[in-house]
Amino acid sequence: MNKTKIKYIIIAVLFMAITTTTYCAFVKSVEKTGTIEVKESTTIFLNNNDFLVKVQALDSSITSVDKNTDLTRATTIASENLTDSHIVSTSNSNMPTYLWVDNGTIYYYTVANTINLNNE
Numbered sequence: 001m002n003k004t005k006i007k008y009i010i011i012a013v014l015f016m017a018i019t020t021t022t023y024c025a026f027v028k029s030v031e032k033t034g035t036i037e038v039k040e041s042t043t044i045f046l047n048n049n050d051f052l053v054k055v056q057a058l059d060s061s062i063t064s065v066d067k068n069t070d071l072t073r074a075t076t077i078a079s080e081n082l083t084d085s086h087i088v089s090t091s092n093s094n095m096p097t098y099l100w101v102d103n104g105t106i107y108y109y110t111v112a113n114t115i116n117l118n119n120e
Contacts (some may be wrong), residue, residue: 043093043112047120052086059101067117070106077109090118 045051045067055062065071081100088108089097095112 003019040096040114041112042114042115042116043095043097043110044096046088046090047118051118052089054086054099055101055106057085058089059104060098062101062106065106067119072105072107074107074109081109085091 043067046054048065048067051067052065054061055065056064061116077098078100083099086098086100087096089110093112095110097108097110097112097115099108101107
């Protein structure tokens with residue numbers, strides 16, 4: 001056999017191996033059956049006093065917050081706001097809520113579907 005035929009054979013074998021591996025991985029995932037449990041994504045805001053402390057740590061000029069009217073939900077969040085000091089949700093939330101203040105507007109971000117304001 002010459003070198004060209006050997007190269008073609010090696011390429012063909014590699015192609016079949018890649019195709020077979022992909023197919024096998026697909027078949028394995030299809031063969032597995034069962035139930036997937038999807039939890040509802042919820043977040044619970046901190047109680048009013050703790051919430052205000054977090055807000056004031058970000059902007060000391062804010063003296064009170066009404067969670068029903070003073071908050072604006074953001075659809076995106078800047079990476080500098082993705083820190084523990086910006087979290088305003090309780091530890092038993094299954095999704096965190098991040099808060100920041102920009103020009104006097106209080107924004108929050110969460111991927112949770114359900115938001116409990118926890119107006120205590």
